[in-house]
Amino acid sequence: MTSPQKIIITFLGILASALIAAVGYAGWQVYQGWAGLPLGAVLPTSPYTPIGMPATWTAMPPDSVGLNPLVTTTPYGAPRCGGPRAMTILAIGSDTRGSGYTWGLSDVMRAVRVDFVTPRVTVLDFPRDLWVEIPYIADNLNGQDREKLNQAYLYGNPGDGFRYWDDPSAGPGLLARTLDLNFGLKVDHYLAVNMKTFVKMVDAVGGIDVTLDKPLPNSNDADLQAGTHHLDGTKALEIARNRVDGVFARGDYQNIVLCALQKKLTSPKVVTQIPGLIKSFQGSVQTDLTPNMMSQLACLGTQLPRSNISFYNFPSDLFTGTRIYDPVFKKNVFVWDVNFGILRGYVAQFQAGTWPASPEAVSAAETESASFCN
Numbered sequence: 001m002t003s004p005q006k007i008i009i010t011f012l013g014i015l016a017s018a019l020i021a022a023v024g025y026a027g028w029q030v031y032q033g034w035a036g037l038p039l040g041a042v043l044p045t046s047p048y049t050p051i052g053m054p055a056t057w058t059a060m061p062p063d064s065v066g067l068n069p070l071v072t073t074t075p076y077g078a079p080r081c082g083g084p085r086a087m088t089i090l091a092i093g094s095d096t097r098g099s100g101y102t103w104g105l106s107d108v109m110r111a112v113r114v115d116f117v118t119p120r121v122t123v124l125d126f127p128r129d130l131w132v133e134i135p136y137i138a139d140n141l142n143g144q145d146r147e148k149l150n151q152a153y154l155y156g157n158p159g160d161g162f163r164y165w166d167d168p169s170a171g172p173g174l175l176a177r178t179l180d181l182n183f184g185l186k187v188d189h190y191l192a193v194n195m196k197t198f199v200k201m202v203d204a205v206g207g208i209d210v211t212l213d214k215p216l217p218n219s220n221d222a223d224l225q226a227g228t229h230h231l232d233g234t235k236a237l238e239i240a241r242n243r244v245d246g247v248f249a250r251g252d253y254q255n256i257v258l259c260a261l262q263k264k265l266t267s268p269k270v271v272t273q274i275p276g277l278i279k280s281f282q283g284s285v286q287t288d289l290t291p292n293m294m295s296q297l298a299c300l301g302t303q304l305p306r307s308n309i310s311f312y313n314f315p316s317d318l319f320t321g322t323r324i325y326d327p328v329f330k331k332n333v334f335v336w337d338v339n340f341g342i343l344r345g346y347v348a349q350f351q352a353g354t355w356p357a358s359p360e361a362v363s364a365a366e367t368e369s370a371s372f373c374n
Contacts (some may be wrong), residue, residue, distance in 0.1 A: 035292045036291075037283055039285070039288065039289060039291070041169045041170065043190065043288060044167045044169060044187075074091075078116070078117070078167075079116035080116050080299070081116065081300045083114070085117055086113060086114065086116065086279060087113075087116070088111060088188050089114065089187070089191060090112075090172065090190040090191070091108070091190075092109060092110075092153060092171075092175065092190065092286070093107045093109075093192075093193060093195075093240075094171075094192055094193065095107035095194075095288075098196065100194075101157055101170070101171065101192065102292045103154060103159040104157070104194060105128070106128065106150045106154075106192075107128065107150065108125075108240075108254065109149065109153075109179075110125055110126070111123070111125050111185055111350065113350060113353065114297065115353060116302045120304070122312065122350065122353075123258075123309075123311045124346075125311070126149060126179065127149070127314075129149070129336050130148075130336055131149075132145050132148070132149050132152070132178055132181075133178070134155060134176050135174075136164055136177075137164045139164075140155075141328055144327050144328055147328065152171075152178040153171040153172065153174065156169075156173060156174025156175065165213075169190075169288070170286070172192050173190075183340065183343050183347045184344045184347050185351070189289050190286050190287060190288060191287040191369045195228065197281065198233065198236075199233030199236075199237055200233060200284070202231075202232065202237075202261065204280070205261075205270050205277070206270070207236075208230070208233060208236055208260035209228060209260055210229055210231055210239065211228040212239075212256070216239060217245055219236070219238070221238075224238065224239065226276035236261075239253050239254075240257045251313055252371060259309065259374075262309060263373070266304075271301075271302055274298045279291075288307065289342075306373040306374055309373040310372045311370065311371045311372070312350070313370075314338075316341060318339065319332060319336045319337070320337045321336060322335060323335070324336075
């Protein structure tokens with residue numbers, strides 16, 4: 001090979017390497033751009049202004065509801081996995097059986113507080129049968145502005161005859177507004193999953209392992225008896241939706257499924273598949289999380305002691321079942337009678353990270369309303 005030929009070959013090699021690097025960099029830039037974009041409409045800040053509480057509402061003194069004075073905890077140290085110090089996500093389970101999100105009530109409503117510093121995940125369940133004020137619906141319901149909490153999600157989604165507000169965040173956005181108006185919950189992001197997608201998600205990770213202390217009520221299925229079982233998505237959904245023993249027991253069943261799903265998602269075999277899973281389910285969920293945020297959450301999950309994942313209900317003795325006339329449905333409906341001021345006190349403590357201070361600090365009374373992943 002002559003000297004000029006060597007020079008030409010060397011030049012072409014350098015040029016090819018530069019082109020490969022340029023293409024790789026461009027691809028990385030495209031990926032970074034995609035990974036930083038929300039997968040759905042973000043929660044609004046304008047033109048919808050924050051809704052203040054009625055002038056007649058006064059905060060309950062912390063001691064009167066069994067809570068500590070409101071002090072926001074600020075753990076020392078940097079957030080893990082590149083996340084914020086804390087994030088509150090509104091997790092919604094839609095009862096629609098279809099593949100979309102035009103219809104359906106919010107069958108599950110959980111506020112998820114993610115602490116990236118401690119680290120810790122705390123989940124608070126909101127009962128669906130709370131009789132609440134829902135903003136922006138009165139003009140569509142002849143002045144009626146109160147309905148059950150799970151109706152807010154339906155009224156915000158674009159089903160025929162609904163879509164009672166015009167914001168792109170649709171049902172999740174209106175539900176977030178409703179929770180803020182009635183209970184002071186401030187939501188950063190949302191994630192809504194319908195039943196069909198939930199089943200597919202569980203199946204996509206190869207099923208989950210659950211342990212039942214007693215048989216699932218009204219089920220003769222061998223996989224739903226007392227003991228440890230490996231379940232597919234359909235049977236996991238059956239456990240999560242069971243409410244034979246009441247709404248609070250139903251929350252406990254959901255916690256069993258969520259703990260099992262968290263354990264599976266953070267297993268070495270599955271955690272590396274999460275970026276692909278995120279992309280495969282894009283369009284199948286309602287969320288304003290970005291792929292980057294989901295990766296941060298997945299990363300945190302691998303560093304999170306399971307004892308630092310806790311699920312809470314409001315204390316059940318605060319609630320009394322009653323019936324109220326619903327002018328929309330023109331009949332008496334079941335609702336929970338409860339002091340919203342007390343619930344706002346619990347929500348404020350929850351968001352501040354001070355209720356409870358740690359799993360070990362749960363009082364005897366609160367133990368009945370709490371469960372932990374183990």
